[in-house]
Amino acid sequence: MTLRALALLILVCIPPGIPCGLCASLDIPAVEELNEALGPEQAAIYLLPGLQEGQTVYVYAEGVSGNLDPFAAIAPPDTPPGLRANFDAEVEQAIEEGRDPLQVVPEFSDRYFLAWDDDGGEGYDAAFQYTVPDKGDYILIVTNSPAKSETFGRFRLLVGIDAPQVLAGDAAPTGERIAVLNQEASQIDVGVQEVRGNLTAGQASWQYFLYPVEEGDVFYAYIEVTSGNLVPMLILTDFGDKPLAKGIPANRTQGARLQHTFGDTCCNNILEIVDVFGGSTLRQYRLLVGLNEPEVLTGSAEPGGEPVLREPIVVKVGFQLDQITGVDQKSENFGVVGNIWMEWTDPELAFSPDECNCNYKLYRSIDEFLKAEGTRWPEFTLFNQQERRWTQNLLIRVTPDGTATYFERFWVTLQAPDFNFREYPFDEQQFYVRIDSIYAETFFVYTPWEERTAVGSQLGEEEWYITAYNTTIDQVNLTNVNSRYSFGFLAQRHLEFYILRILIPIGIIIVLTYIPFLLKDYGKRADIASANLLLFIAFNFTIANDLPRLGYLTLLDSLLVTTFVISGLTVVYNLYLKWLATQEQMEIAERVDRIMIWLYPLAYILAIVVILHVF
Secondary structure, three states: OOHHHHHHHHHHHOOOOOEOHHHHHOOOOEEEEEEEEEOOOOEEEEEEEEEOOOOEEEEEEEEOOOOOOEEEEEEOOOOOOOHHHHHHHHHHHHHHOOOOHHHHHHHHHHHHOOEEEOOOOOOOOEEEEEEOOOOEEEEEEEEEOHHHOOOOEEEEEEEEEOOHHHHHOOOOOOOOEOOEEOHHHHOOOOEEEEEEEEEOOOOOEEEEEEOOEOOOOEEEEEEEEEEOOOOEEEEEEOOOOOEEEEEOOOOOOOOEEEEEEOOOOEOOOEEEEEEOOOOOOOEEEEEEEEEOOHHHHHOOOOOEEOOOEEOOEEEEEEEEEEEEEEEEOOOOEEEEEEEEEEEEEOHHHOOOHHHOOOOOEEEOOHHHHHHHHOOOOOOEEEOOEOOOOEEEEEEEEEOOOOEEEEEEEEEEEEEOOOOOOOOOOOOEEEEEEEEEEEEEOOOEEEEEOHHHOEEOOOOOOOOEEEEEEEEEEEEEOOOOOEEEEEEEEEEEEOOHHHHHHHHHHHHHHHHHHHHHHHOOOHHHHHHHHHHHHHHHHHHHHHHHOOOOOOOOOOHHHHHHHHHHHHHHHHHHHHHHHHHHHHOOOHHHHHHHHHHHHHHHHHHHHHHHHHHHHHO
């Protein structure tokens, strides 16, 4: 039997999953491919058992999701625990002291590791080789680049013995097991998370979405009541709302526990908290969940490791008012030109800059964004939108860490049901732009983005000027409990028009109505008073055309009605004097007229005082 045939026989007979030191000693190339995920502060630590003197280890680490920039290194067999933490601490301290990171990282890497690489492969991939000086069990570490420690995502790791094709990044696995993940040291696929929440009055349940899980992962959950009369039940369901496991409280005073082993790799599982009996008060709870960490069931596990639950994504929302195109008081709406800003961070949007040789991705439509990213975005609607929203510009900018910035410039007509014209034309009106999240708060939660909230200096609306503006976040019931962002502003009228075109003319007419009291020709006085009455009627119709048909009187309506009534009484009074004069009772007419000369202005003054007091 030839040596080659013997080697092939040994290779076939060795059970899969056993480290193949003998294969390497016979100069048969061995390649293994591994896949794991790393968080920003995590490291995958592998044991390379049974390496022989003279063997060459080839390593290629490639980030395949998120913005992971992998760093790979081989450490000596006697490396103590906490190597990565010590390495990171010394590098960070040196950089804080003002040293050049480009010099610090290689210096400390050479001190800690036998061999290492950051960007030796394609793009940001790590690739290197190491010739073993002495036989033994060596350590392989894959972590985030010290130059960009906040990266995260999945990686593909190729490890080869005497297989130089690994350095090209496309070597085919041969079936041997070369690297063994040290689960305890790496703390990968292990996580504990604590959440504190509440159920409001009349709210019977709340949902949490889990991060994707792998086959064989064990999920644990523990809930305890911190206040209120909550009796919680835990229900774990799959993406189709099919129950997988339930945790039922032993009695009304205790919490609940749940455990489930996943049989398949899956995502979009849901953990639901249900109040068994419901309640009319605020009920608060503490929820502890874990993946592959049974201590969670005791309620005392320390949070850490990988995140387990997808907490709601916080979306910063801002609105910039550039122009008021018009205020239609009769239809109770107004037109605006404005900018909507949103910013949120979603790990699923993260990418490595070497994918596109760019520092950000830019999309010019929602469809383009969804087609490229294939993910949910914080879709919204304008609650008080009355007509179609015309979009002038729309941009979505995504940075490598998964932060997306949404910008839309638009013009639209919005309802203004909060108008109140009682003090017209001295009224102050409240206008709102209300933005409602389509998705419930289990997915997206709004928060004000003050830096992107502003009012332009040239609004283009000549009748109104803005006195103040503010933003509020509320909850509304659309699909469940949804966030609402409201941009509100107060506006008052420029009074010059009303003073010069209405109030002053009314005053002049009142004065002109008073002057004829000095005439003794009562017939002409009656004619003048009748003409003034017609003027007031014309004024009333002019103002009525600008306002809706209200169910109440405005301040200006009250002034006009009062003037109308007094003018009408003046006509009746002058006709009465004319009648007295024709009945040869001039002396009585003059005596009455001397009194009315003073009562006429006093009546106006008293009426105006009462109106101002009422309004």
